[in-house]
Amino acid sequence: MSHSIIKLSILFLGAVVLIFLNRMVNDAFAPLSIHLSVIGLLAIFPALYLPLGQGFLCVILIGLFWDTPLPYSALPFLLLDFTIIAFIKHRIRRQDYLQCSVIALIGNFFILLFLALFNSKSSFFHFNYWLRIFTDILLSEIMILICCYWFFNFQKTLLDTFVKNKEEEEFL
Structure with missing residues (x-):
């Protein structure tokens, strides 16, 4: 099995762990009507550690896994985020x-x-809608600050453990 396929699998499985943890936190906050999202963390490692095509495939798999229980699709925005990071990764x-x-x-x-703008429909001009959206965004940003170092170290440790050829990784 090639190193890039192994890296793709590792990064996908690491993202799946983060998605499950995010869903568990959201289940705990459901009585408070708070929805937290860490979708911004999901595109960074595939963009930085995989070639463009394999990173694109990894983000598509992550986006499909993220969108499975949701009534909307975040995949186009996740792919846009991945593309921007991939073009500035140097x-x-x-x-x-x-x-x-x-x-x-x-x-x-x-x-x-962008998800709030595209899904607002008739709530676009309601103050309470935007208050909830910006509260969720603020709390999601705080959650990312809390868990980002853990997630980066988790992904990096998985890569260091399972990818044997470190010289190939330096030249990506």
Whole structure:
């Protein structure tokens, strides 16, 4: 099995773990009508550690897994986030988790804002709708700040454990 297929599988499975944890947190906050989303974290590692085609495939799989229980599709916005990160990845230091965290926060903010705009329909002009959306976005950003270092270290540890050829990874 090639290293890139192994990396694709590892990054997908790491994202699946994050999605399950996010769904468990959302189940706990359901009585408060709070919906948290960490979708901004899901496109960073495939964009930085995989070639463009395989990263695109990985993000499609992640997006399909993310969208399964939801009545809307975040996949186009996740792919847009992936594409932007992939085109600027030569300017991003992969080891600098603060820089990756800021990129995740910006991506998460815009993905959730675009989802709110496209799904608002008749609620577009209601203040309570936007108050809830921006509350969810703010709490989602705080959640990303709390879990991003864990997730980055988790993904990096999985890659270091299962990918044996580290020289190939440096030249990607």
